[in-house]
Amino acid sequence: xxxxxxxxxxxxxxxxxxxxxxxxxxxxxxxxxxxxxxxxxxxxxxxxxxxxxxxxxxxxxxxxxxxxxxxxxxxxxxxxxxxxxxxxxxxxxxxxxxxxxxxxxxxxxxxxxxxxxxxxxxxxxxxxxxxxxxxxxxxxxxxxxxxxxxxxxxxxxxxxxxxxxxxxxxxxxxxxxxxxxxxxxxxxxxxxxxxxxxxxxxxxxxxxxxxxxxxxxxxxxxxxxxxxxxxxxxxxxxxxxxxxxxxxxxxxxxxxxxxxxxxxxx
Numbered sequence: 173x174x175x176x177x178x179x180x181x182x183x184x185x186x187x188x189x190x191x192x193x194x195x196x197x198x199x200x201x202x203x204x205x206x207x208x209x210x211x212x213x214x215x216x217x218x219x220x221x222x223x224x225x226x227x228x229x230x231x232x233x234x235x236x237x238x239x240x241x242x243x244x245x246x247x248x249x250x251x252x253x254x255x256x257x258x259x260x261x262x263x264x265x266x267x268x269x270x271x272x273x274x275x276x277x278x279x280x281x282x283x284x285x286x287x288x289x290x291x292x293x294x295x296x297x298x299x300x301x302x303x304x305x306x307x308x309x310x311x312x313x314x315x316x317x318x319x320x321x322x323x324x325x326x327x328x329x330x331x332x333x334x335x336x337x338x339x340x341x342x343x344x345x346x347x348x349x350x351x352x353x354x355x356x357x358x359x360x361x362x363x364x365x366x367x368x369x370x371x372x373x374x375x376x377x378x379x380x381x382x383x384x385x386x387x388x389x390x391x392x393x394x395x396x397x398x399x400x401x402x403x404x405x406x407x408x409x410x411x412x413x414x415x416x417x418x419x420x421x422x423x424x425x426x427x428x429x430x431x432x433x434x435x436x437x438x
Contacts, residue, residue: 179243179277180238181241182239182406182410182416183238183278184237184277184284185238185243186275188231189271190232190269190270191231191269192270197268197269198230199229208309210250210254210257211225212323214250214253216322218240218242219238219239219240220238220239221236221239221326222237222323222327223328224311225291225309226307226309228294228298235284243275247275255269281405286354286355288329289344290351292305295307305343311329312329312339326415328421331418331420332421381394392422395408395419395422395423399423400428405419
């Protein structure tokens, strides 16, 4: 069976990869720190924003946002650079990763926090810890310790909540059945995107919404109008050279449903 082509579209992607034969690929804390260092360096070069991460002993998860259609190039750089480091350190040869990384395009902005919560509960599911935020290698732990890495400064989690307590209360004690079902359905679904002919014409007319330098309040009003008129969060973010997570925050405050692309099952 032919491999499913990668979705390179700019936006949010859930990335997963694990060691060959499920072997341990992060043997020490130093290894995990090195992997994070590589992720942040590559993110700066490829213009990725990391919104969440979890590094376990034999696998990792990233929730990243690419602003250009360069996901495969960036991920290949991350995986290859770390494999080179690991093989040299432990004097081994051969493939480090089981396969090319897996990725899911997050086409529903409302799904983002459920995914964040799911990833934060990975160490709990593995019985490494009992409470979200206790495991060192997650974004929530970084937030609680006030040690947020530079490649994660634009995470939507930092913009959606006014305080750490609000974030912790939203995470709760465990994933409920509805959230688990949502995760399972999402991961089983292969998605593609319908190319809509009017999107090109529509994108060119964004200048009609932002004709001149606008005060921030007026700009935000125009952002909401553009979203309500059918422009995607990614289109508006690219046009204004803003982070899509910032567009998400504006939409969330006004309870405007945010879309990125139109998915169709294949």
